[in-house]
Amino acid sequence: MNINTSVKTLLFSLGLLTIQPNLVLAADPVYSLRGDIGVDELSEMIPNRRAMAVDGGISVTFENQPPLIPHSIDKTRITLHENSCLSCHSKKNAKETNAVRPPKSHYYTRKDSKLKKISTGRYFCTQCHVTQAYTKPLIGNDFKN
Numbered sequence: 001m002n003i004n005t006s007v008k009t010l011l012f013s014l015g016l017l018t019i020q021p022n023l024v025l026a027a028d029p030v031y032s033l034r035g036d037i038g039v040d041e042l043s044e045m046i047p048n049r050r051a052m053a054v055d056g057g058i059s060v061t062f063e064n065q066p067p068l069i070p071h072s073i074d075k076t077r078i079t080l081h082e083n084s085c086l087s088c089h090s091k092k093n094a095k096e097t098n099a100v101r102p103p104k105s106h107y108y109t110r111k112d113s114k115l116k117k118i119s120t121g122r123y124f125c126t127q128c129h130v131t132q133a134y135t136k137p138l139i140g141n142d143f144k145n
């Protein structure tokens with residue numbers, strides 16, 4: 001019996017090791033997207049993963065979830081002067097592009113006044129809407145909707 005196994009046996013008999021022995025003893029370290037580079041050191045650019053493209057959209061998993069973006073946004077820019085999401089998603093352009101029109105909620109101020117244009121509080125779409133990529137999850141997740 002090697003040391004690792006005997007520690008496992010000990011923990012198991014103490015009731016400390018139940019369902020997932022590997023998580024208790026040998027979980028892989030979890031790093032941020034920067035990797036294990038110190039905050040005072042320069043890091044490499046984070047690789048840009050290919051975004052999932054899902055026809056018909058990605059179903060939401062909880063009530064009031066901002067729907068996930070089902071297409072790549074590599075070419076879109078949101079700056080003070082332009083918001084290229086709106087070049088497809090604005091009320092006017094959506095007719096031609098077939099992009100889903102933002103809901104009514106996006107055209108109200110916080111004080112409930114109706115606006116003609118997207119509310120400034122909703123201008124930075126990617127604060128709430130994000131793309132998805134095919135990657136290995138960093139840690140296990142058993143969330144069910």
Ligand code: HEC
Binds near residue numbers: 055098099
């Ligand atoms: C070139 C046009 C185009 C651009 C630019 C664009 N979209 Fe889209 N978007 C679409 C189309 C078309 C769909 C519908 C896709 C489908 O359902 O198959 C869509 C779907 C979506 C959905 C899913 C809506 C739902 O109810 O499932 C979200 C959210 C979204 N886009 C957000 C964004 C954001 C945020 C940006 C900018 C970062 C953006 N889009 C830029 C065309 C565009």
Ligand code: HEC
Binds near residue numbers: 065100121124126
């Ligand atoms: C503060 C968070 C937030 C921001 C910023 C935001 N959204 Fe949303 N969005 C939501 C939420 C939450 C929903 C779903 C609930 C609702 O109807 O408000 C939603 C829904 C949507 C939908 C789905 C509409 C449908 O009928 O299925 C689209 C499209 C959309 N947003 C586009 C955008 C675009 C484009 C921008 C940027 C101009 C944007 N959103 C900015 C939170 C946000």
